[in-house]
Amino acid sequence: MPTKMQQIGKFGEDKVKENCFCPSCKISELTQSGNPTSTFKLLSDGFKCADIICDFCGYLAQVKTKTVGNVDQIPSNIRGGSWPTFKKRIDAGIFFSLYLVLVSKDRKTYAIHFLPVELQQVEMFRPRPPLKPPSRREGWQGFNYDLSIVKTSFVCIHEHK
Numbered sequence: 001m002p003t004k005m006q007q008i009g010k011f012g013e014d015k016v017k018e019n020c021f022c023p024s025c026k027i028s029e030l031t032q033s034g035n036p037t038s039t040f041k042l043l044s045d046g047f048k049c050a051d052i053i054c055d056f057c058g059y060l061a062q063v064k065t066k067t068v069g070n071v072d073q074i075p076s077n078i079r080g081g082s083w084p085t086f087k088k089r090i091d092a093g094i095f096f097s098l099y100l101v102l103v104s105k106d107r108k109t110y111a112i113h114f115l116p117v118e119l120q121q122v123e124m125f126r127p128r129p130p131l132k133p134p135s136r137r138e139g140w141q142g143f144n145y146d147l148s149i150v151k152t153s154f155v156c157i158h159e160h161k
């Protein structure tokens, strides 16, 4: 059984795939019924740096999903993954555009916000202290995205109400 966090993550990734066209090549493919569909494909959980890839041009992006009270309001903080994994990429100057999917608790309302890579700032990635005992993952270190400094740089690209 996937955890609640994994389920909500999958919900967000599916919504981006359904509703967003690749910002790099802007290609859309046609379904058999003639409707335009996105070129995005979901990457597997074991893939570290990104969550979706454009099947046409290879564009990579991250997708973060959060349950919120107001899907129009960018939260100040969202959870990232493993800090050492992410820090290596920061040090190498490698960043990815971010799709932020904000979802209401009943999942009936959601909005997809986009923060392109060129508008991100290194200061928005904040390491958390390593986990302490009695945590089963003692020593594991995650990070948060501090979105308060880039709030106004997000563009809302899809809304479902």
Ligand SMILES: [Zn+2]
Pocket: 022, 023, 024, 025, 026, 027, 039, 054, 055, 056, 057, 058, 059
């Ligand atoms: Zn593309």
